[in-house]
């Protein structure tokens with residue numbers, strides 16, 4: 001794979017679904033997986049097969065139906081989880097097992113393992129997974145709060161045991177961009193065998209830095225980004241797929257990386273994930289929010305009508321949206337009103353526009369958003385008055 005190609009690993013159906021209340025039905029998961037596959041996602045993490053019969057069935061079915069994407073399942077660091085995961089993903093043309101264990105001091109305390117015992121467990125479980133498939137991903141959970149020496153030691157063990165992708169999770173959204181980049185750069189420079197595997201970044205958004213941290217990790221040498229549609233995920237969510245993909249596309253001058261994503265499919269996926277998860281997208285959410293391509297202020301609307309690049313750094317069509325939304329409200333100016341009325345079939349002379357504009361402003365002071373129907377009514381009352 002080319003040096004500048006970034007693999008997109010979508011975990012909407014696994015980490016995203018772990019958001020409290022975001023549970024999806026079997027059919028909904030199949031639908032989302034089909035859309036992700038179609039959009040060009042390289043790897044779909046379809047679920048956690050040991051978690052429930054339902055998860056196992058969904059991962060198996062997604063594996064059977066996948067066309068282009070690698071289908072991955074999650075497994076804790078024990079043989080039972082890994083075997084169950086393999087049972088589910090083995091139906092895919094390209095299966096992957098993703099196994100993980102918490103390596104930071106706080107996480108090591110949970111299974112009460114010493115550093116040596118955990119190292120041995122990592123060796124044994126990654127070896128076991130690799131005996132089942134040649135595509136194995138390993139994650140030291142809470143990597144960004146793991147002691148540097150120990151992190152290097154366990155990453156080396158996982159690589160020697162056969163892991164082909166090493167994922168470095170920022171499980172609690174604790175890192176910051178410069179640190180995120182440095183960590184990957186230093187791991188690649190330090191750990192023997194690091195140049196033979198792909199390093200992945202998996203960021204959470206607790207401090208609102210998930211997208212920045214993921215992109216910084218890519219600058220540091222990571223070539224797989226783990227993300228979810230709409231940034232769905234536990235607590236404050238995961239890195240949003242649409243944000244990293246569009247950032248690398250729009251600012252390719254300074255982030256010269258490519259992905260296999262057809263960005264025109266983003267908006268539909270965002271809407272479907274929002275509908276099936278029941279998680280509304282905030283209006284000002286980057287790329288997919290209702291207001292991401294909407295303009296209300298007069299200066300902005302005037303600029304947009306003259307040249308869209310004045311206030312838009314990407315075209316709505318790039319993400320699958322039909323058009324820019326010129327929202328009529330109290331901040332709108334005459335140029336936008338004239339253009340909107342022309343769209344509705346009303347061509348006005350300057351003196352007519354002057355009168356309608358006064359009444360439009362009065363209405364906009366009373367009403368938050370002015371719809372086409374309001375403007376038509378306004379025009380009808382002018383006609384009657386005239």
Ligand code: KIV
Pocket residue numbers: 015100139141142167169170171172202204
């Ligand atoms: O956030 C995390 O650490 C995870 C792992 C299971 C990769 O989701």
Ligand code: ZN
Pocket residue numbers: 015169171202204
């Ligand atoms: Zn996670």
